[in-house]
Amino acid sequence: MKPTRLWLLLAVSAGGAFTSCGQSADVGPAPQAPSAVVAPLSTVDCAEQASTGYVHGESFPITVVRVDGKPVELDTANAYLVMAQAAESDGVQLRIVSGFRTYAQQAYLYGCYVNCNCNNCNLAASPGYSNHQSGHALDLNTGAPGVLAWLNTHGATYGFTRTVPSESWHWEWWGGGPGGGVCDQPAQCSDDCRTDADDRVAVSGAPAGFGYAIANASGGVSSFGALVPHGDLAGQWLAQPIAGVVVTQSALGYWLVARDGGVFNFGDAGFFGSMGGQPLNAPVVGMAVTPSGQGYWLVGADGGVFAFGDAGDHGSVGGQPLNASMVALAATPSGQGYWLVGADGGVFAFGDAGFHGAMGGQALNSPVVGVATTPSGQGYWLVGADGGIFAFGDAGFHGSMGGQALNAPVIGIATTPSGQGYWLVASDGGVFAFGDAPFLGSALVSRRCDGATTQVCAPGDDGCYHWQVETTCADGCRNGVCAPAGCVDACSQGEERCDGGGVSECGQVDADPCRDWGPPSPCEAGKTCLAGACVTPCEDACGEATVRCEAGGTSTCAVAADGCLAWTAVVPCPSGTHCDGGACLQAVDPDVVEPDPDVVEPDPDTVEPDPDTVEPDPDAVEPDPDAVEPDPDAAVVDAAIGVDSGASEEVDGGDIEAADAARPDIGPEADGAERDGAAADTELDTGTNGGGQVGRSDSGCAAGGGAPLGTLGGATFLFVLLYRRRRSPGATAPAPTAP
Incomplete structure (x- = not known):
C-alpha cells in the first residue's frame, strides 16, 4: 500500500517546545529519559519505504514511514499516531525519540557499548537482536511533564506496553488498540521509482579508474564515476542483510556478501563459493578479492576467515579471545596475505601483510568501521564511524570528517587508484571526497539519465515518488550527471x-x-x-617461424603472450600422412623398395642371355685347332674314367680275335658276348712289371697280369686301349649282357 503523504499538525501545550534531531538522531537509543523539549510542529511522512527487520537474529522485509522525522514500522506508526492524538486531547505531547533501527545503526551502538568509546557506553543489544530492529519498539519522551504517567494509565488501551523495567522511555506495540491512523489510508497513487530507506552498509572503489559502488542492507547498489550498474538484489528477499561490496579489477562487475556468508556476483564477477546456509559462529562482516579476481576471502565478526577460489588461507583469529569484534578485511597487492581490523582499531597481519601500526588500546571517539590499503601494500588507513582517519605506513593523510557534525555515521572508505585520495561514505548515502578523489555523486537520491536530461526520484504533488527532470545537459547525460562540454572518451572502459x-x-x-x-x-x-x-621477463625457446614434428603433427615457433618465442600447440597431420622434417607427407608402403638412383637401368632392347646356357670354365685349356677330331662312331672303352679318345688305336677285327684267344680268361664262348657290339667295352688289366716300367704285351695287354697300376716319377699313368670293331655292312650288334 502506498498511502498519500500527509502533514499532521499537533497541538502544543503552553511553554512547550520540540526540536527535531535530524537523521543523526537515528543513531543510538535514549540513554536517559528523553528531554521534555518539544517543537510546535511535528511531521508525518506516510510514504512507504522498504527495509529489513530482525527478530531473534532472523531477518524479514519491513515497511517503514517517518514520524517526527524517525523511521517507524507502518502498523506501529498508525497505532502510535492514534495514541498521540488521544494524549494531545488530554494535554500531553508524545514524541518519538528513536524508532526503527537498521542493522548498521544497531551495530554502531553495540560497538559503543562493547568498546565504551561512544554513546556514553550505554547498554545495547547485539545487531539483529534489538527490539528496535523488529519495528515494534519506540523510545518516547517520558521526561516531558505528564508523559510517563499518561502512558502508564492509557498506553495499554492503544496496545503499547513497557517491556524494559529499567527504561521508562522504552515502549513496544505488538498489536491491539482501536486501529486507524493517518497513514492507514487507501492508496491514492503509486510510486514510479524507488528511494531506499535502508542504511548504506559498504563502499568499494573501482581499481580501473575513478569511481565507487555503494551497497545498502537490502542489496541495492548505486554506481558512480567509472562504474556502471550491473544489477543488484533490490526488491528480493534475503535471509540476512548485505554486509559488503567489492568491485572487480575491470570495474565491469562486483560482488555482494551477506551477513550469513551468502555471495552474489554481478557483471564479470565470478562465483567461487560461499558460506550461505552453513552454520557460522559469528556473522560475516567483510570481503576481499584476490588480484586475479578468481577468488575471495570472507571474514566473520569473530575473526574467522573463509577462502574460496584461488584465495589462500593465511591464518585467522577465529576462536581466539578478542578485545573487539572484527569489522573489515583487506588483501595485500600480491594476494599472499591480508589484514583483519577490529572495531577497537586493532590490526592483525597474515601472510605477506606487514604490520604498520594500529589504534588498538587507544581511546577512540567512535569505533573503527573500515580499512583501505595503499597501492604498494606498505600502508593502510582506518576510518571511524565519526569520519576520523588514521593513516599508517606509506598511507598519506588527506583529510577527514572527524570532529564535524554528521547526519549519519560513516560506514566505509574507498581509495583512488593512485592512493593519493579517498572517499568516505555515510550510512545515509552521503559521500565525502579527499585528496585527488573527485566527488562523483552520492546515494542520497536516486538519479538517472533520460536522453540529454538528468532525472531524480522525488515526491510529487500526489505524495508518491516519480522521476522528475532536474537538468537538461548541453553535451549529453551519463550515469545521471551531465557530461562537460567537449567531453570525448579517449578509450574503452576497462582497456x-x-x-x-x-x-x-x-x-x-x-x-x-x-x-x-x-x-x-x-x-x-x-x-x-x-x-x-x-x-615476468622470458627467453626465446626456439627460432622464429621454424617448424618441427611433434606428437604426430607440426608445431611452429611464434611469439607467445609473454613476448618470447615459443612452440605453438601441435597441429595434427591429416589422415594418411606423417610428419617428416617439419612437414606432413604422404605415407610410404613399407613393402615397396625404392629404386637406387645410382643404378643404371638396363637397355630394353638388349637380348637377355639363355639361363640354360653353361658358362665356359675360365681355367679350361683351349683345344688345339690342329688336333684331329675323334670319330663319332668310335666306341669308348670306359667313359666313366674320362680318357681322351684321341689316344685310342685302330686295330682290325682279326687282331682282336687273336688277342682274345691268347687270354686264358676269355673263352671262345665269351667272344661276341664280351666284345660283340660297338658299345661293349674290352676288359683291361693294368699293372707294373716290377721294374717300374709300364709294359705291354704283343697282344696289347699290360704285362704283369693283374698287377696294380704302376707309378713312374711320382706321376700316375693310366693306359686305356680303345677298340673299335669294324662291322660288315648289314651286321647287327648283339644285345649287351649284364656285367
Whole structure:
C-alpha cells in the first residue's frame, strides 16, 4: 500500500517546545529519559519505504514511514499516531525519540557499548537482536511533564506496553488498540521509482579508474564515476542483510556478501563459493578479492576467515579471545596475505601483510568501521564511524570528517587508484571526497539519465515518488550527471595499456564522466609491462617461424603472450600422412623398395642371355685347332674314367680275335658276348712289371697280369686301349649282357 503523504499538525501545550534531531538522531537509543523539549510542529511522512527487520537474529522485509522525522514500522506508526492524538486531547505531547533501527545503526551502538568509546557506553543489544530492529519498539519522551504517567494509565488501551523495567522511555506495540491512523489510508497513487530507506552498509572503489559502488542492507547498489550498474538484489528477499561490496579489477562487475556468508556476483564477477546456509559462529562482516579476481576471502565478526577460489588461507583469529569484534578485511597487492581490523582499531597481519601500526588500546571517539590499503601494500588507513582517519605506513593523510557534525555515521572508505585520495561514505548515502578523489555523486537520491536530461526520484504533488527532470545537459547525460562540454572518451572502459613501466587502465579518472587513461600502476619488481599486463621477463625457446614434428603433427615457433618465442600447440597431420622434417607427407608402403638412383637401368632392347646356357670354365685349356677330331662312331672303352679318345688305336677285327684267344680268361664262348657290339667295352688289366716300367704285351695287354697300376716319377699313368670293331655292312650288334 502506498498511502498519500500527509502533514499532521499537533497541538502544543503552553511553554512547550520540540526540536527535531535530524537523521543523526537515528543513531543510538535514549540513554536517559528523553528531554521534555518539544517543537510546535511535528511531521508525518506516510510514504512507504522498504527495509529489513530482525527478530531473534532472523531477518524479514519491513515497511517503514517517518514520524517526527524517525523511521517507524507502518502498523506501529498508525497505532502510535492514534495514541498521540488521544494524549494531545488530554494535554500531553508524545514524541518519538528513536524508532526503527537498521542493522548498521544497531551495530554502531553495540560497538559503543562493547568498546565504551561512544554513546556514553550505554547498554545495547547485539545487531539483529534489538527490539528496535523488529519495528515494534519506540523510545518516547517520558521526561516531558505528564508523559510517563499518561502512558502508564492509557498506553495499554492503544496496545503499547513497557517491556524494559529499567527504561521508562522504552515502549513496544505488538498489536491491539482501536486501529486507524493517518497513514492507514487507501492508496491514492503509486510510486514510479524507488528511494531506499535502508542504511548504506559498504563502499568499494573501482581499481580501473575513478569511481565507487555503494551497497545498502537490502542489496541495492548505486554506481558512480567509472562504474556502471550491473544489477543488484533490490526488491528480493534475503535471509540476512548485505554486509559488503567489492568491485572487480575491470570495474565491469562486483560482488555482494551477506551477513550469513551468502555471495552474489554481478557483471564479470565470478562465483567461487560461499558460506550461505552453513552454520557460522559469528556473522560475516567483510570481503576481499584476490588480484586475479578468481577468488575471495570472507571474514566473520569473530575473526574467522573463509577462502574460496584461488584465495589462500593465511591464518585467522577465529576462536581466539578478542578485545573487539572484527569489522573489515583487506588483501595485500600480491594476494599472499591480508589484514583483519577490529572495531577497537586493532590490526592483525597474515601472510605477506606487514604490520604498520594500529589504534588498538587507544581511546577512540567512535569505533573503527573500515580499512583501505595503499597501492604498494606498505600502508593502510582506518576510518571511524565519526569520519576520523588514521593513516599508517606509506598511507598519506588527506583529510577527514572527524570532529564535524554528521547526519549519519560513516560506514566505509574507498581509495583512488593512485592512493593519493579517498572517499568516505555515510550510512545515509552521503559521500565525502579527499585528496585527488573527485566527488562523483552520492546515494542520497536516486538519479538517472533520460536522453540529454538528468532525472531524480522525488515526491510529487500526489505524495508518491516519480522521476522528475532536474537538468537538461548541453553535451549529453551519463550515469545521471551531465557530461562537460567537449567531453570525448579517449578509450574503452576497462582497456589496459603499458605506460612508463606500468599498466594504465581506462576509466573515469576525473570529475567528468568521459573515459580516459588513468595513472599507471607500476609493475612489481622483476616484471615488465607487455600488451597491457605485467609479466615476468622470458627467453626465446626456439627460432622464429621454424617448424618441427611433434606428437604426430607440426608445431611452429611464434611469439607467445609473454613476448618470447615459443612452440605453438601441435597441429595434427591429416589422415594418411606423417610428419617428416617439419612437414606432413604422404605415407610410404613399407613393402615397396625404392629404386637406387645410382643404378643404371638396363637397355630394353638388349637380348637377355639363355639361363640354360653353361658358362665356359675360365681355367679350361683351349683345344688345339690342329688336333684331329675323334670319330663319332668310335666306341669308348670306359667313359666313366674320362680318357681322351684321341689316344685310342685302330686295330682290325682279326687282331682282336687273336688277342682274345691268347687270354686264358676269355673263352671262345665269351667272344661276341664280351666284345660283340660297338658299345661293349674290352676288359683291361693294368699293372707294373716290377721294374717300374709300364709294359705291354704283343697282344696289347699290360704285362704283369693283374698287377696294380704302376707309378713312374711320382706321376700316375693310366693306359686305356680303345677298340673299335669294324662291322660288315648289314651286321647287327648283339644285345649287351649284364656285367
